[in-house]
Amino acid sequence: MNVSKKEVEHVAALARLALSEEEKILYTDQFNVILEYIHRLNELNLENIDPMTHVQQLRNVLRKDIAKGSEKELVVRILEESPGKEKEKGFFSVPPVIEGFEMEE
Amino acid sequence: MNLYEKTAYDAAMALEKKEVTSVELVESVLGRISEVEKNVKGFIHLIERETILEEAREIDRLRAKGQRSSILAGVPMALKDNMCTMGIPTTCASRILEDYRPPYNAHVTEKLQQAGTVLIGKANMDEFAMGSSTENSAFYPTHNPWDTNRVPGGSSGGSAALVAADEVFFSLGSDTGGSVRQPASLCGVVGLKPTYGLVSRYGLIAFASSLDQIGPLTKDVRDCAMVLEIIAGNDSRDSTSVPREKESYSSYLGRDIKGFKVAMPKEYFQEGIEEAVRESVMNAVVLCIKLGVEVEEVSMPHTSYALPCYYLVGTAEASSNLARYDGVQYGFRAPDQDNLIELYLKTRSQGFGSEVKRRIMLGTYALSSGYYDAYYLNSLKARTLIRQDFENVFQNYDLIITPTSPSPAFVRGERLDDPLTMYLSDIYTTTANLAGVPAISIPCGLADGLPVGLQIIGRPFDEGRMLQFCFALEKMLGFKGLKPKISADGVLKDVS
Numbered sequence A: 001m002n003v004s005k006k007e008v009e010h011v012a013a014l015a016r017l018a019l020s021e022e023e024k025i026l027y028t029d030q031f032n033v034i035l036e037y038i039h040r041l042n043e044l045n046l047e048n049i050d051p052m053t054h055v056q057q058l059r060n061v062l063r064k065d066i067a068k069g070s071e072k073e074l075v076v077r078i079l080e081e082s083p084g085k086e087k088e089k090g091f092f093s094v095p096p097v098i099e100g101f102e103m104e105e
Numbered sequence B: 001m002n003l004y005e006k007t008a009y010d011a012a013m014a015l016e017k018k019e020v021t022s023v024e025l026v027e028s029v030l031g032r033i034s035e036v037e038k039n040v041k042g043f044i045h046l047i048e049r050e051t052i053l054e055e056a057r058e059i060d061r062l063r064a065k066g067q068r069s070s071i072l073a074g075v076p077m078a079l080k081d082n083m084c085t086m087g088i089p090t091t092c093a094s095r096i097l098e099d100y101r102p103p104y105n106a107h108v109t110e111k112l113q114q115a116g117t118v119l120i121g122k123a124n125m126d127e128f129a130m131g132s133s134t135e136n137s138a139f140y141p142t143h144n145p146w147d148t149n150r151v152p153g154g155s156s157g158g159s160a161a162l163v164a165a166d167e168v169f170f171s172l173g174s175d176t177g178g179s180v181r182q183p184a185s186l187c188g189v190v191g192l193k194p195t196y197g198l199v200s201r202y203g204l205i206a207f208a209s210s211l212d213q214i215g216p217l218t219k220d221v222r223d224c225a226m227v228l229e230i231i232a233g234n235d236s237r238d239s240t241s242v243p244r245e246k247e248s249y250s251s252y253l254g255r256d257i258k259g260f261k262v263a264m265p266k267e268y269f270q271e272g273i274e275e276a277v278r279e280s281v282m283n284a285v286v287l288c289i290k291l292g293v294e295v296e297e298v299s300m301p302h303t304s305y306a307l308p309c310y311y312l313v314g315t316a317e318a319s320s321n322l323a324r325y326d327g328v329q330y331g332f333r334a335p336d337q338d339n340l341i342e343l344y345l346k347t348r349s350q351g352f353g354s355e356v357k358r359r360i361m362l363g364t365y366a367l368s369s370g371y372y373d374a375y376y377l378n379s380l381k382a383r384t385l386i387r388q389d390f391e392n393v394f395q396n397y398d399l400i401i402t403p404t405s406p407s408p409a410f411v412r413g414e415r416l417d418d419p420l421t422m423y424l425s426d427i428y429t430t431t432a433n434l435a436g437v438p439a440i441s442i443p444c445g446l447a448d449g450l451p452v453g454l455q456i457i458g459r460p461f462d463e464g465r466m467l468q469f470c471f472a473l474e475k476m477l478g479f480k481g482l483k484p485k486i487s488a489d490g491v492l493k494d495v496s
Helices: A005-014 A021-043 A071-080 B008-016 B022-040 B049-064 B107-114 B157-164 B181-187 B221-231 B275-290 B303-324 B340-351 B354-367 B373-396 B419-426 B430-435 B463-477 B485-489
Strands: B043-046 B076-080 B118-123 B170-175 B190-193 B213-218 B261-265 B294-298 B399-403 B439-447 B450-458
Touching (some): A005 A021, A005 B354, A021 B354, A021 B419, B008 B022, B022 B043, B022 B076, B043 B157, B107 B118, B107 B221, B118 B157, B157 B170, B157 B181, B170 B190, B170 B221, B213 B221, B221 B463, B275 B294, B275 B399, B275 B439, B275 B450, B303 B373, B354 B373, B399 B463, B450 B463
Parallel strands (some): B076 B170, B261 B294
Antiparallel strands (some): B043 B118, B170 B213, B190 B213, B190 B439
């Protein structure tokens, strides 16, 4: 089974990656080499084998959802790392999501 | 002997006996760093000298008053740059986190801080821990202290090289498919991947959550036990952290290992192994037998499926973990975007390096509609078989002995254009992550002047006896005390 450049483009779109033309060609080639190796798994008889979803047998580990520390201070610290412009208003800002909608000042 | 050459244990003993101060230890490693770091490039970020010294002074003051928070209080160390340090850059060696300063500390950062160890800086790595050579760092590659034209291994290559070059007394790395053990092997230091669930990953920037573990890189086995004691333990902030009583790993050291039953799986001595590596490990096997250990050859028939399985499980989990880097809440945001989709596309394309993109895409592919059953689901079934191999062997044996890496350190650039060959560097190490069992690499010899590591794999939560075994073996191996050339003549070969 070969992966085409078109499939690589589709996967890149799903992963929200914009690839250059060179990257598309490179990744297509490399995908095929890597997947050929991965196809070794087809030698195994996997019928009636349960998939291993986790190393441990832990289930539903719960704890109380309690905020620690001062919320205000935490908000300031977190927003300090935000690359958006309107931190002082206490928000993460992003470009317009709905077209034709302008925020009123 | 220079102070920086000491093991963490010896440095701690010198502190205890008041022969040295933490300030002197810090001065010693900072001096060492100024000499060799330009050729090793093990750090991404060095903390300001005055900040480090102030911390050391405080620890000395406390010690003088008879208060020390742990045996390692005052000992300088480094953390891999994927472990969150509050207010201190944590980049994951990625452009996408280049200016990120976490608003909180990782669990291991807290533990080491509480223990009074002194953070010198953040260690270089492959971007997002994806790689086996530290060449995938977005900033610069780290050089192997034994030969600066060669790679230190990866992804915790900075952590391993810093310990090998005596720039810190110990460090932490993270291991998803061998990222602690393989660089430990290539740099001639000890590296442990604990049992899945032993060390909390809270604040470790996630790569593949069902595989990731944090572990120590140290100058010898005793140091490894001491550091593990500090970082192991339950933490409610990582739901995979297993509630268990704290163990004293050091108390296992020095006990007899006569009568241990060790399995030698033949599959680990076949595919792609270099002759010098095989010889070195076989030498160690002979020593084990001399120590009264029973060694027998066994078969673990699914070994050769571990690497393909790992590259599906690991990339699938990575593609989902790395979806959070969208340029919205923190990290890099690409300039000039008109809408949200463009913001995502441009930020991720400009922020991630080549290997990270490749793995995100491979994982997305394996999880995508139409391929999920053929790839992801099958890899989980193969994982069951790989774990069963271990369960079967551990019914009759205490430990498993294998090489850590099929070859010693390779030349920089050699495998960069060929991802599959690079992936094969992890052929002996991914099995332990898939099965969730603990595994350690200790140096067992030199091949053409380059260190070779052997791997000991144990039952879940059997780190104590693994360390007991390695401690006894280490004494016999005669590697301890061997240092890379940089310490012999004080200079590294010229880096062209």
